[in-house]
Every structure is written in C-alpha cells, then in structure tokens.
Amino acid sequence: MATQEEVVDTLASLAIFADLTRPELEHIAHELDEQYFPQDQRVLRQGLSGSAFHIVLEGEAAAVASGERVNTLARGDFFGEISVLLGEPPTADVVAIRPLRCLVLAGDRLEAFLVEHPRVAFRILQAEARKLRNATRRKTT
Amino acid sequence: MGSGPGGLQLSYSLSRFGVKHAVLSADEAVGGMFRRWPFFQRLLSWTKPYVQFERTTREFERYDWNSLIADESRHRGVITEIMDGSSNYPSRPEMERSLTTFAERTGVRVRLACTWQGTRREDDGFVLETTDGEYRCRVPVFAVGVAQPWRPSMPGIELAAHYADTRPANTYAGKRIFLIGKENSAFELATGFLPWARQLVLASPSPTKLSITTNSLVGVRARYVQPYEDHVIGGGGVTLLNASIEAVERAGDAFRVRTKRSDGSGDLVFEADDVIAATGFTAPLQDLVALGVATVGRNRLPAQTPLWESASLPGLYFAGTIHQASPGLRKHGMPSNSGGVNGHRYNGRILARHIARTHFGIEPARPVLRAAEVIPFLLGELTNGPELWHQKAYLARVLLADAARGIADDGVRPLAHFLDAGTGDAVAATVEENAAGDIYPCLYIRRGGDVREVLLPPNPLLDYRTAENERQLADALAPLLAS
Numbered sequence: 083m084a085t086q087e088e089v090v091d092t093l094a095s096l097a098i099f100a101d102l103t104r105p106e107l108e109h110i111a112h113e114l115d116e117q118y119f120p121q122d123q124r125v126l127r128q129g130l131s132g133s134a135f136h137i138v139l140e141g142e143a144a145a146v147a148s149g150e151r152v153n154t155l156a157r158g159d160f161f162g163e164i165s166v167l168l169g170e171p172p173t174a175d176v177v178a179i180r181p182l183r184c185l186v187l188a189g190d191r192l193e194a195f196l197v198e199h200p201r202v203a204f205r206i207l208q209a210e211a212r213k214l215r216n217a218t219r220r221k222t223t
Numbered sequence: 224m225g226s227g228p229g230g231l232q233l234s235y236s237l238s239r240f241g242v243k244h245a246v247l248s249a250d251e252a253v254g255g256m257f258r259r260w261p262f263f264q265r266l267l268s269w270t271k272p273y274v275q276f277e278r279t280t281r282e283f284e285r286y287d288w289n290s291l292i293a294d295e296s297r298h299r300g301v302i303t304e305i306m307d308g309s310s311n312y313p314s315r316p317e318m319e320r321s322l323t324t325f326a327e328r329t330g331v332r333v334r335l336a337c338t339w340q341g342t343r344r345e346d347d348g349f350v351l352e353t354t355d356g357e358y359r360c361r362v363p364v365f366a367v368g369v370a371q372p373w374r375p376s377m378p379g380i381e382l383a384a385h386y387a388d389t390r391p392a393n394t395y396a397g398k399r400i401f402l403i404g405k406e407n408s409a410f411e412l413a414t415g416f417l418p419w420a421r422q423l424v425l426a427s428p429s430p431t432k433l434s435i436t437t438n439s440l441v442g443v444r445a446r447y448v449q450p451y452e453d454h455v456i457g458g459g460g461v462t463l464l465n466a467s468i469e470a471v472e473r474a475g476d477a478f479r480v481r482t483k484r485s486d487g488s489g490d491l492v493f494e495a496d497d498v499i500a501a502t503g504f505t506a507p508l509q510d511l512v513a514l515g516v517a518t519v520g521r522n523r524l525p526a527q528t529p530l531w532e533s534a535s536l537p538g539l540y541f542a543g544t545i546h547q548a549s550p551g552l553r554k555h556g557m558p559s560n561s562g563g564v565n566g567h568r569y570n571g572r573i574l575a576r577h578i579a580r581t582h583f584g585i586e587p588a589r590p591v592l593r594a595a596e597v598i599p600f601l602l603g604e605l606t607n608g609p610e611l612w613h614q615k616a617y618l619a620r621v622l623l624a625d626a627a628r629g630i631a632d633d634g635v636r637p638l639a640h641f642l643d644a645g646t647g648d649a650v651a652a653t654v655e656e657n658a659a660g661d662i663y664p665c666l667y668i669r670r671g672g673d674v675r676e677v678l679l680p681p682n683p684l685l686d687y688r689t690a691e692n693e694r695q696l697a698d699a700l701a702p703l704l705a706s
Binding site: 087089103104105106108109111112113115116117118119120123124127129130131132133134171181183186187188189190191 | 376427428429465466467483484485487517518519520521526528534535550552553554555556557616642643655657658674675676678
C-alpha cells in the first residue's frame with residue numbers, strides 16, 4: 083500500500099467497511115495498523131493471551147487447530163474477533179500460507195471500536211451469522 | 224550502512240563476536256539523526272544517574288535509555304559522564320557526544336562521507352555501490368534511520384513545509400501556525416512554538432493519544448503535553464482538531480487549509496501564515512524496494528522477520544530504529560520500544576549474535592546453570608534485567624533444557640522467534656503489560672513441542688522475587704528441570 087488515499091480506497095472496498103463515509107474511513111485508517119507476514123509466519127497463536135483482531139488486505143492465511151487446517155482466509159476476511167470478544171486465548175493458530183498483509187486492531191480496543199462504528203459491528207455480526215449458518219448446514223447435511 | 228546509534232551498536236557487537244565487517248556512512252561524523260534532531264534540542268528519553276545500581280553495571284541500563292550497551296563495565300553508561308545535570312533528558316549535543324565517545328572508546332571504525340548509491344545481488348552475497356567504490360559482502364545491514372521526511376498525499380501538501388524544514392523558533396513570532404499531525408513531532412514543535420505563535424492548530428483524523436493514558440509509549444510523551452493542556456482548558460492559543468485535511472491552498476502571502484471533521488460535523492477552513500507537515504519520516508531505502516524488499520505501514524518501512532531480516536528478501540538485514548517495523552507479538556496492542564535507542568540497542572546485540580552464528584558459524588557461549596540457580600536467576604532477570612524492561616513481551620531470557628548439559632542460558636532472544644522457530648524443551652521469561660497498565664512477568668514453557676503460557680501476578684514494587692513466585696516457578700518448571 084502506498085498513499086493515504088490508496089489505504090482509504092482499500093478499506094472502502096472491504097465488505098465490513100462498506101457503509102462508512104470517507105472521513106470515517108480516514109479515521110479508521112489511522113486507527114488500524116498494517117502488518118506484513120512472510121509465508122509460514124504465525125499471525126495468531128493458539129493459547130496465548132493478548133491477541134488482536136485482524137482483517138486480511140492481501141495474501142492468504144490458514145487457521146490451524148491442533149495441527150489440522152480448519153479454515154482458509156483471504157482478502158476481506160477477518161479473524162481473531164472470537165477470542166477477543168470472549169476474552170479468551172485463540173483456540174487456533176493462524177499462519178500465513180502466502181505473504182500476508184493485514185490491518186490489525188489490538189484486542190483491548192475492539193469493543194470501543196465497534197461501539198464507535200455500529201455499521202462495522204453490524205457487518206461483522208452478519209458475517210458471523212453466515213459462518214454459523216454454514217456450520218449448521220455442514221452439521222445437518 | 225549507517226553511523227547512527229543502530230550502526231554503532233551493531234558494529235560494536237559484531238566485533239565482540241569476532242565478525243569482520245565495514246561500517247559505511249554518508250555523514251561527515253557519527254551520530255545519525257542526533258546530529259540534527261530533535262529540532263528543539265532535547266530528547267524525550269531519560270537517563271537517571273543516581274539510582275540503586277552503579278552506572279557501570281548492566282542493571283543500570285534500565286534507568287539509562289540513551290547510552291549504547293557494552294559488555295565491558297568501563298564502557299557502560301557513557302552519557303552519564305556527559306550530561307550536565309540540568310535535566311534527566313539529555314540535550315541533543317549531549318546525545319551526539321555520547322555516541323561519538325562510545326565509538327571512540329570501543330574502537331568502532333566508520334568510513335565517513337561514503338554515500339551508498341546502489342545495491343545488487345552477486346553470487347551468494349550483495350554488492351553495495353558507493354561514492355568510494357563497490358563493497359562486496361555476505362551480509363548487508365542497513366541502519367539508515369527513519370529520518371527522511373514523509374508526507375501523506377493530499378491536495379496542496381507540497382505547499383506545506385515539513386518538520387525537517389522548521390526555521391528557528393523566533394521567526395514564528397506572532398504567526399498563525401497550522402500543524403498537520405498530532406503525534407510527538409507535532410507536539411514537540413507546538414511546545415517549542417508556545418512562547419512565539421499567535422495561534423496553533425494541530426489537525427489529523429484521529430484523536431490525540433497520550434502515553435500516560437495508553438500506558439505505553441504509544442501517544443504523545445509527557446514532555447510534550449503542555450499544548451494538549453492548553454487546548455483542553457481553553458487557554459486560547461492552541462486548537463487540537465480531529466479532521467482530515469482536504470486541501471492546502473495559497474491565500475496571498477498566507478495559506479488556507481480546508482478540513483473535514485472526523486465526526487461528520489462539517490468543514491472548517493483555517494488561514495495560516497505557516498503550514499508544517501509533522502507527518503513523520505520514512506527510511507531512505509533507495510533501490511531496496513526494487514530489489515525485493517517489501518514495505519509496510521503508513522510510512523512504508525521494510526517488513527522484517529523477528530530477527531530483523533527482510534521479510535521478503537532473505538540475507539538482507541536492518542538495524543537501529545528501522546526495527547520498529549518488526550512488531551513482535553504486540554500482546555494487548557503494546558508495541559516494542561525498537562523505535563528508540565533504549566530498545567533497538569538490545570536488538571543490535573542479538574542481531575550480531577544471529578549473523579555471527581548463521582552466516583559465520585560462530586556459536587555463542589551458553590553457560591550452564593545448576594538446577595538450584597534457575598529460579599533465582601529467572602526471578603532476578605524478571606526484576607532487574609534491562610532487556611526485558613525496555614522490550615516488554617518482545618525480548619525474553621531463554622533457558623534451554625539440554626539432555627547432555629542440563630539447563631543452559633541461551634541469552635536474550637526475540638520472543639516471537641522463540642515461539643515460532645524455536646525447538647527443544649525450553650523456557651522464555653519476559654515482562655509484559657496490558658492496556659489497563661498492569662505490568663507482570665510471563666513465562667513460556669516449551670515441552671515436547673507444545674508451548675504453555677504462565678502469567679505471574681503483578682507486584683506494586685515491580686519486584687518479582689517473592690516466595691509465592693518461587694513456588695509458582697518451581698511448579699511450572701518442575702517437568703523441565705526434571706528432564
């Protein structure tokens with residue numbers, strides 16, 4: 083990523099920020115840190131406290147629980163929110179399977195962030211509902 | 224490449240491992256950015272000469288954020304000999320002299336006025352093209368600082384001066400000054416302008432963070448809080464604004480700055496005599512990006528592994544304040560102190576060891592501890608180990624459980640490296656903090672490939688050598704000590 087404008091354009095293209103105005107996106111661009119992870123680097127560590135909320139900007143990551151890949155994450159996907167919302171360490175590792183860029187928000191700041199941006203909270207809730215529906219379908223088919 | 228604190232520390236530490244190397248610098252003298260900045264001539268990191276430890280001890284380093292670190296006691300705490308006692312924050316010239324003195328006393332040699340012009344790969348190494356010819360090396364390390372002015376893109380930004388172009392303070396007498404940015408460099412200028420300016424406006428999209436409320440070095444440091452106080456009590460001269468800058472325009476001899484407030488409450492337009500972008504700095508990476516170095520973040524610093532190697536171009540390393548782009552775990556959102564001398568000086572020593580071992584086959588000493596020594600040693604390190612206090616949750620003291628030798632001290636290592644790349648039974652001990660301001664020790668115990676986190680309770684006096692902690696460590700480490 084290069085300019086502030088490009089950062090804001092990227093944010094605007096992600097589903098969870100789709101409802102925000104440009105000034106709100108600029109504010110958010112300042113709130114979130116960008117991090118880069120080379121292939122095979124761990125991003126989230128199973129069982130360790132103090133983790134963070136991540137949104138994938140580019141690249142690919144895998145969620146790995148007890149050595150088994152349980153999910154693949156790509157641009158626009160987010161992870162880490164469940165452990166943060168429940169105040170528990172992550173139950174899976176997340177590992178970059180290709181060079182990965184993420185936006186990162188410290189877990190301790192997620193609640194205030196969601197309260198400040200209710201449209202983002204709504205989009206995240208929608209995504210969680212979709213995950214739950216899919217998991218239910220898998221169980222019942 | 225580079226003769227600021229990062230380059231000097233690495234050179235000193237490489238020499239102690241017996242690694243032959245050259246230090247090149249475009250500057251006329253050592254000292255890096257401290258030859259010019261901070262603009263108002265006093266640092267924001269302290270050195271307290273009169274504490275419970277002698278200045279020649281390793282433990283003293285916790286109270287001295289500014290001296291480079293040495294193995295020999297006579298080279299420790301150099302800046303305490305230079306500071307004049309008028310402040311616990313050294314002046315810029317004192318810091319510069321401290322770095323020069325360290326280099327002279329420890330025999331760090333630098334080829335000055337040698338400008339790096341290009342880089343290419345050749346065989347199993349790199350070639351640096353410089354004004355003094357070509358240098359071939361197995362391992363290049365770039366300690367070129369984060370001092371190249373950086374501006375975000377916005378209409379008219381080219382009309383604004385940068386922090387780096389700031390004039391002497393008295394030339395701003397009676398002026399209306401608009402500062403783009405609300406981080407330390409903006410607040411440093413604002414503090415310096417308070418006796419001179421007619422009006423000061425500091426604007427950026429997100430609210431000001433203060434280090435004393437984030438419980439970390441994130442945010443404006445206590446030294447520069449005065450303009451903030453002026454704003455919150457309505458002192459009349461300072462305005463802090465949460466707004467994006469829409470445009471900077473000329474308005475006769477002055478400027479007009481158009482802003483849009485972040486809370487959506489509308490636009491504000493300011494007239495200003497001076498507009499200064501205090502928007503930060505980046506690293507002068509020259510052709511490294513074209514060579515394959517990935518960059519990250521708003522100011523596009525090189526993305527690095529936990530051992531400060533380029534995350535995308537193996538074999539090429541960074542040193543000094545650029546280490547701030549190797550974030551570590553950031554547990555609870557807490558950053559490392561690698562942007563400051565107090566943090567990256569330890570990284571430099573670890574990087575020297577890594578280069579010595581990985582590229583030159585020089586193994587570090589790993590002294591063996593008797594079983595009875597392990598717990599007092601760890602609690603002592605957690606209480607007084609300067610590396611763990613300056614680099615919380617970033618660096619850790621590591622003990623290895625070796626079937627043949629017993630418990631061996633592997634020194635201070637990056638915590639992320641221990642967790643993600645380490646093998647064998649071991650324990651890493653570090654000090655951590657959370658957003659609530661609690662500071663507490665934490666152990667990571669690796670046994671049979673699995674890592675377990677053990678959090679110990681905080682202590683109001685920050686002394687973890689308690690009977691309760693001895694018991695907890697004895698329980699947690701029992702399997703490791705028995706193996």
